[in-house]
Amino acid sequence: MSLLIKGGRVIDPASGVDARLDVLTKDGKIAAMDRRLEAPGTRTVDASGLVVAPGFVDIHVHLREPGIEHAETIESGTRAAAAGGFTAVCCMPNTIPVNDSAQVTGFIVDRAQRTGSVRVHPIGAISKGSGGKRLADIGAMRAAGAVAISDDGLPVMDSGLMRRAMKYAASFGLTVIDHCEDLNLSAGGDIHEGVQSMRLGLGGIPGCSEDVMVARDLILAADTGARVHIAHISTAASIEMVRQAKRLGLPVTAEVTPHHFALTDEHLPGYDSNYKMRPPLRANADIEAAIAGLLDGTIDCIATDHAPHTGHTKMQEFERCPFGVTGLETALALALKVLYHTGRTSLGKLVSLFTDSASRCLGLPHGRIRRGGPADLTLFSTERGWSYDVSRTLSKSRNSPFDGWEFRGGPVATIVGGEIVWTAEAGIRAV
Numbered sequence: 376m377s378l379l380i381k382g383g384r385v386i387d388p389a390s391g392v393d394a395r396l397d398v399l400t401k402d403g404k405i406a407a408m409d410r411r412l413e414a415p416g417t418r419t420v421d422a423s424g425l426v427v428a429p430g431f432v433d434i435h436v437h438l439r440e441p442g443i444e445h446a447e448t449i450e451s452g453t454r455a456a457a458a459g460g461f462t463a464v465c466c467m468p469n470t471i472p473v474n475d476s477a478q479v480t481g482f483i484v485d486r487a488q489r490t491g492s493v494r495v496h497p498i499g500a501i502s503k504g505s506g507g508k509r510l511a512d513i514g515a516m517r518a519a520g521a522v523a524i525s526d527d528g529l530p531v532m533d534s535g536l537m538r539r540a541m542k543y544a545a546s547f548g549l550t551v552i553d554h555c556e557d558l559n560l561s562a563g564g565d566i567h568e569g570v571q572s573m574r575l576g577l578g579g580i581p582g583c584s585e586d587v588m589v590a591r592d593l594i595l596a597a598d599t600g601a602r603v604h605i606a607h608i609s610t611a612a613s614i615e616m617v618r619q620a621k622r623l624g625l626p627v628t629a630e631v632t633p634h635h636f637a638l639t640d641e642h643l644p645g646y647d648s649n650y651k652m653r654p655p656l657r658a659n660a661d662i663e664a665a666i667a668g669l670l671d672g673t674i675d676c677i678a679t680d681h682a683p684h685t686g687h688t689k690m691q692e693f694e695r696c697p698f699g700v701t702g703l704e705t706a707l708a709l710a711l712k713v714l715y716h717t718g719r720t721s722l723g724k725l726v727s728l729f730t731d732s733a734s735r736c737l738g739l740p741h742g743r744i745r746r747g748g749p750a751d752l753t754l755f756s757t758e759r760g761w762s763y764d765v766s767r768t769l770s771k772s773r774n775s776p777f778d779g780w781e782f783r784g785g786p787v788a789t790i791v792g793g794e795i796v797w798t799a800e801a802g803i804r805a806v
């Protein structure tokens with residue numbers, strides 16, 4: 376099977392390419408890339424007016440399978456990923472059971488091969504059951520396909536355990552993805568501790584609950600030499616610590632979610648649980664720090680932390696409903712809105728935050744367009760107007776704070792291994 380993608384603006388930050396080029400795929404791989412290609416009889420995609428980028432990589436999603444299939448499955452979650460322009464996702468281990476063994480890792484790899492629209496890389500747990508007491512079987516999970524370890528959703532409160540996890544991870548060449556939160560400081564909190572939490576009478580989660588853990592784990596990274604990736608960074612102080620750590624040469628990377636650079640706690644319309652996530656939406660100074668961090672390379676990538684919950688569980692009172700929002704389908708549009716259409720950054724830099732730079736955080740083989748490499752491509756528009764209607768989401772859950780938002784630009788087609796797995800016009804699996 377071949378595809379000829381004609382007339383698009385090819386942006387491949389890893390190789391410095393930004394030019395109007397045709398791209399020919401063959402047998403799932405990039406066969407040729409040139410100013411004008413002809414391939415009679417080959418299915419042609421008109422990409423004029425569109426950007427042709429390496430397939431987007433989201434290194435932080437929750438696919439909820441096994442165990443929480445009413446909220447999401449690998450099938451539905453990867454459909455939503457494809458609709459967001461993502462060709463590869465890394466899924467967090469807080470399923471039921473927790474992905475803390477080679478068996479669960481293997482199950483996810485197998486399910487993804489059978490039912491996934493995009494590539495899926497499992498992330499193994501740091502501790503058994505993510506209980507924070509005993510290390511999970513890290514070597515066996517790696518052998519079964521785990522690309523990193525994390526207890527995401529929960530922090531590793533025990534510093535000794537975290538240190539040992541980092542030593543193990545370093546010996547296996549795995550990155551530790553770090554959910555930074557001191558539960559003694561955040562306990563009972565629902566939203567960012569500030570004027571809003573006081574006004575609404577909700578428990579506050581202070582910024583320092585994140586900062587003390589970032590500080591601890593940067594110290595442990597220096598001690599162990601492990602590669603540490605700070606998940607969903609959300610405070611100005613944490614971002615500044617990562618900046619300093621990078622200056623000192625520590626192998627640390629960081630991600631920010633679209634909701635953390637697009638919304639503040641001021642946007643919270645009362646007790647709407649679609650705005651409840653961990654870490655919480657922070658203050659304006661934190662958003663500005665996140666954007667500055669993305670622009671100067673302190674923050675390496677944008678990751679969605681797509682966290683589906685069914686309407687049923689999200690409908691409970693604010694204090695009782697679970698944390699987390701969906702995000703795969705709106706990530707690119709939010710990045711275009713906040714970073715590109717405001718003139719803050721170039722398209723090349725923006726593409727890099729979703730591709731090669733994201734891939735590098737975990738040492739994944741994705742995020743670039745090269746001859747002979749897999750034909751994973753994201754076609755997107757910077758201009759097409761659309762609005763997000765969450766009732767039409769491909770995810771099984773609808774807990775997005777961006778329902779009804781008007782956007783300028785977004786994904787148009789997603790190609791995995793030379794196959795069009797999603798297009799904006801025809802929905803999933805239009806061929």
Ligand SMILES: [Zn+2]
Pocket residue numbers: 435436437467527528680682
């Ligand atoms: Zn998460």
